[in-house]
Amino acid sequence: MPERPQTERPQTERPMIEIKSVTRSYGAFKALDDASLTIKEGEFFSLLGPSGCGKTTLLRMIAGFDNPTSGSISVDGQSMEGIPANRRPTNMVFQSYAIFPHLNVEQNVAYGLKRLKLERAEEKRRVEEALAQVSLTGLGKRLATELSGGQRQRVALARALVMRPKVLLLDEPLSALDKKLREQMQVELRRLQQAVGITFVLVTHDQYEALAMSDRIAVMFGGRIAQVASPKEIYQRPVNRQVADFLGGMNFVKAEIVEENGASLVVDTLGFGRIKTDKPKAFVRNGGAATLGIRPERLRVLWDNATAKFEVAGKVVERHYFGEITHLIVEIPGLEKPLSVTETNDFGADDIPVGTSIRLAYDPEALVAMAD
């Protein structure tokens, strides 16, 4: 395989998967409720959400293991209606890896190729190539039972990649691995996707995994898609409290809308005073109240006599040590809930005694308005 540059691959704008108002009901229960989504060619796309949010249902419908109750799914411009899983241009990496226990690594990888009736040498070449892509060269004769979790995962990946699918579907592929291996595989998966240029659709409940690997993320709750955006946008500008909460810690501050115009909002808060902020795209005004959110790491402790243009004063009520960082819980007069602050330990945040009065600096840009 010719070496490809390991940099960001330019994505085309051509849609690879189009999901149009897909609903999947089981009796009265809707596992997926009117979901619409377009995934572009060559994109690393993640479906992120808690268990039971419908992300796996959606993935299985793309693969052909389940069918929409209503709505349509097309892959590469071709409607998938009535096309069984074995004739779809998609391949899947299963959560349990589903390695055939009666076959060795090579036979597992060659499983799908057998049907293509390739020449022996060609088949062998493709198997070797796939094994090399996942760094398993030389392990072809091993039995599935003799492999570690990480190796099984690679076999599952090779077995799907060797088919050269238009779309590779990954169902929580890293959830069974330990933390260190998982982080290593995140980097490798991303690199692999950039190298082969295949559209990857990843299902995960791990927000860091989604943020680290994806070009775009769809956050799902209760069968509905809450937000589709780049990792940065999702993290920094969540559309509602649920999304904000799911992607990590977020301090919520109640606000009173003073002025609303095209692109911005002016709000009054207790504690942070009057703030001018961008109006989120999906903002729907509900009376005069709004919610502002600020991530704990966007609040910085001001040491000694340092000052900042925007600051709030408060008192440390709790301190939690996490090795490289410390979580401080800071009570601010006027706020109904204390603020959670994440501070790196290089200046001694881990030594701030509980009860100390401190000042926190913030950037008003980091305060984002969102729906409740």
Added chain:
Amino acid sequence: MTAAAEGSPAFGMTRARRDALLQSEPVQGFALISPTFLYALILLVLPILVVIAHSFWTQNYLTIDRTFTLENYRIALTEPIYRDLLWRSLYISLTVSFFTVVLAYPIAYFISFHGGRHKSLWLFLITIPFWTSYLLRVMSWKVILGYNGVLNSGLMGLGVIDEPSTALLYNSSAVIITLTHAWAAFAILPIFVSLEKVDRTLVEAAKDLGDGPIRSFLRVTLPLSAPGVISAALIVMIPTVGDYVTPKLVGGKDGVMIANAIQAQFGKASNWPLGAALSVTTMLIVTLIAGATVLILRAAQRLAR
């Protein structure tokens, strides 16, 4: 007690050793199986030893001559009548195992893959025939296959045949039909168990990699359920070789099997040593065939990859 243990370390040690012994897994295991084990020893191993001993002796009218001889084995292996009976028994039992497994597999597959919430109900239904005695079930086959039986009357009523067929009852086919039915449940259960153990995502993975339903069955489900197929085949084959009741009732003259000959030697013919030699010969051949079956099926499984 503590004081005693402290006072005499030797006593403490034996006690500790005894506790360790009682807690060791092999000892606990033996204790657990000992009632069954003793039962099997007295009622299975001892009689077999008696049979083996008899097979080397000679019947001398009413007494037994206990001089060692291989004459009984020579008769058992060379007399055409016994050789034929043995061959027929093996043929019947292998045919029965084949048909039983072939017929049981789809049923087990259906229950395992499509039984849904009613799996236990289905299994329960399969056991219903066993609520009546085996003799009654064989008798009912007589009613079905007989000269004026259900099958003949039915076929005549439909105009398929003009007069009742005698080919149905009192021959080896009748024995095969009856045994296949009788042993179905014993084949369904092991196959069902091994199918239950097949990870369903493996079948999905096969499908995802391009296999249609038939190919994924042949390449994944069947090889992975092979252990169940092997045990089903053996469970049916081993006891049917020596079946005695079924050939007696539906086999007629052409359906006589080796067990009927053995029974005759122990009964009417009153030649225990020959009967014993026939029994031992049958047992050895069954063991060999069972072993061979396992090896052949394993090899087939390896080839199928």
